[in-house]
Amino acid sequence: MMETQVKEIIARVLNVEPGVITDNLSSGDIPEWDSVGNLAIISTIEQELNIEFPLEDLFDLTSVQSIVDKVNQLTNA
């Protein structure tokens, strides 16, 4: 399960305390998670976990939980 790793990446990219990154936190909920932050999260996860999010899925990656679920799906595929 990639949950811990994904949350660690999101906290690091947004430069916030790890405790801020809860399952139900959504993009836009905190000032640090703006559009630039969101792109940085996507590209860092892709690079570090060696996966590629399908373009059509990017629209639905709107929360920590949805990103964790998608990463799990891609790494288990």
Add this chain to the structure above:
Amino acid sequence: MLDASHSRVLHLVVEHAVTTPDKVALVSGSTRITYSQLVSNIGGAAALLCQLGVKPGDHILLSAQKELEFIYLYLAAHLLGIVNVVVDDASPRERLDYIVGIVKPVVVFSSREDQEVDGCRVISYHQLSFNDKEHLAIATPDLTPDDVADVMFTTGTTGSPKGVCLTHANIAGSASNTNGFIGTCSDDIEALALPLSHSFGLGRLRCVLMAGATLILVNNFANLKAFFSIIASEHVTGFGMVPAVWQYIKRISGKRIAQFADQLRYIEFGSASLPVEDKCLLIEMFPNTRLCMHYGLTEASRAMFSEFHESADNLDSIGRPASSLVEASVRDEQGSPLNDGIDGEICVKGNMVSRTYYLSSDNKDAYFGDWFRTGDWGHRDSDGNFYLTGRKKELINVGGEKVSPVTIEEAIVSTGVQECACIAIPDPNGMLGEVPKAFMLKEGTTLTIEEIKRRLAQLLPAHEIPVQWEWVDSLPRTSSGKIQRLKLKR
């Protein structure tokens, strides 16, 4: 009723509260504020400022995310002749200290509970409530439209921020020019996802309230699914965005936004250039929407406008003066006007143009008489359309955020590099418009680029860290020793 004859923006807001008191002015989450409540809350905020001992001519520092309290205080200060200094909530410490040192605010209002500003009382918006304030005691001093309403700090070419003094007449002029061009009216419902503390977002707030329309505050554009859902549920008819957001919308959501083409009456673009192919795509996706792009600076907000459908034959133009009250002219180094087709410095004058910087020393070389020098180079064609061909100022426009090369260079030098120069290059990922590139003197350092990047991450926000790096044996300099950054672009 509040007397706001010196402020056209406020005067119209008060008028809307009389003619359409129950019309919704602002929406924030589940909170809906009517024009009547808005004026009442502005009165409450004014009473609070009086209680705090803030006097006409004093400065208050306001930083904001999307708090309604920011809006009440911002307009209350206008009512009382108190000068707003609006700063980005995420301003680096050094920038904030510089600004505070210059304007010496009486009070600081912030989104952050933990904000500390040397020598100033800091009040968090979350501690405020205006409902219980008595308004009756408010005495409006003798104010004129030419009094300074706001001081906005820009990124200076020398690295130090420059305070731009905007009068009540300037900000009302910009808003009425903009509404006149775009056509925003009282029937409109606008979503604001731009930062309120930047010139573009704050300008949208004033335009919407002046028109008697409804503004829906949205945190930012990150969650497009949520943004689109607001467009649908609130029947949004317009919004503003910077070109980097358009690239983001395309990347994250493809063409989903076109489903709102019949509903959106206008979209305003600004703060950076948008490639012609994107303008063509927008024309195709939004056949009936006014697609308006402004050209302007904090000192001369919304100086020119173009509408993509109307200028389909010259989409590379930045447009024409925003209204009959604005003039633009291309001038040579001595300030003499140049003929059409010849490149020179674009200069503007009009109702929205600031007449002075906060520090008079910054006024040096800023004007040719009444004409404000934009620092941008370009020409006018025989039809009156203006075109940009270059920039005299060397600022790097990262997705709409203006970054001084000097700030990055100083940070790089502080890591242990002897000399360095930074320039703007096109973003290799095609998202942010421009990004910084650093040229560093190899001699005298054993640092690797990775080490420098790691140290810079502690010193600069992510968007200011160069994305390309090059070691050089020497940097081009003028005979007086000044680095010639533009030569590095070749």
